[in-house]
Amino acid sequence: MKYMLLIHAAADQEPTCTVEDWMAHEREMRDAGVLVSGHSLADLVTATTVQVGPDGKRTVTDGPFAETREVLGGYTVIDVPDLDAALEWAAKCPGSRDGGAVVVRPIAEFGL
Amino acid sequence: MDVGQVFREERGRLLATLVKRFGDLDLAEEVTSDAIEAALRHWPVDGVPDRPGAWLLTTARRKAVDRLRRDQVHAARLALLQVEVDRSDPPAGGALPDERLELFFTCAHPALPAEDRGALVLRFLAGFTTPEVARAYLVPVTTMQQRIVRAKKKISQARIPFRVPDPHELPERLPGVLQAVYSIFTEGYAARRADLAGEAIRLARILRSLLPGEREVTGLLALLLLVHARRDARADLLEDQDRTRWDRDMIDEGSALAEQALTGGHGPYGVQAAINALHDEAPDFARTDWPQIVALYDVLLRLAPSPVVALNRAAAIAVRDGAEAGLALLDELAGEPKLRDYHPYRAARADLLHRLGRDAEAAQAYREAIALAGTGTEQDFLRRRLAAVEEKT
Structure with a gap:
């Protein structure tokens, strides 16, 4: 079963974890054979939003800029037997600390 | 004995076994109902089988095979299930499995909304129908139906497992289960429904039989008994209650359990049980051991502020x-x-x-x-x- 871990950082708190922490976490997932894919996202100031209206007109805007306190900073997709295993990996993710949060979403399966 | 009551007892246990086997709550529920319906038809005619539990389990598994045979989408799983049926017919005279603890931990999983966990325990472990659960929580039937459907969807689609947490996970997971059972009791208490409070006590007893070594499980059962013992007198304030109307047997059982729960350590349920034991054992309000009660509240305030x-x-x-x-x-x-x-x-x-x-x-x-x-x-x-x-x- 695949789960996406959406890694949100607190907008108002500096993380204390280091690059080494992230690399160790990735290595651990790789060694356990659960890592499917994952990326971290560039700074939020680089984000652009696209919407297409009912008339087909395209709107492109700068942002979104956080009114929210949490900013999506990256994701990981893992393949594990059940939700408990996914929550275990989410808790190990450095992004779950320092006011950050990891949202665990099962990846939808269509058919068999 | 009321046949419905017998089946309510069997239902949770049967359901838990089937959920464990199939990994599918919907299928397990359907065939649990099928098996109980079959029993209601056959037993009055053919007599109650020697091992009613084994009869129900075998019947339910056959019903599952029938259902899956009709269901093309599940055809692939049929092969698996068939093997299971062949291999695992309960050996004659052997003890039936009891997988209710797994089901307790699923119903009270932290990924489910806290306010739904007690409802799920009532539905799946106590054998309540959805309208009965709705009445317990004083919400419209449709509301409860939606909450249960949503919870079941999350259990199946997010794949919340049916498993007993490892010992190192228990301190984190057990309080959720205890809280779910306690919430059923407090609902019953608030609504002055002795039947519902009694159901919570029955669930706490099951839980204790499954986890006899966990002091807080013992503490919870003790607490419920010691509070419930005063049910017939509770229209008055504690100081005015007619203590001859308190349930002595329940107090004796609760007090013994409270002592057990506080031997060699303590948790919030055990401490609350001890406070209630002091009330229940006092000859009257004035001669209650108030210094000891205050001391226990000090402990409780540190444990669970x-x-x-x-x-x-x-x-x-x-x-x-x-x-x-x-x-x-x-x-x-x-x-x-x-x-x-x-x-x-x-x-x-x-x-x-x-x-x-x-x-x-x-x-x-x-x-x-x-x-x-x-x-x-x-x-x-x-x-x-x-x-x-x-x-x-």
């Missing part, structure tokens, strides 16, 4: 040291957001003000309490207190 515990501690101090001391503590809690709309807080203040002869303030506090009190019985009680105070002024 909450404004409600602080309120109860203040009430105990008011008896030990006088109304003045109690009122001072209550006024310190005035800023607590959790107590602002909590009518027992206003009522406790009113009682102490009344005892200090400040009846105008007491009457005002009673009026505030009445405005906040939910149930009719609770309001009526407070109105009588208010009338008594107003008579004096």
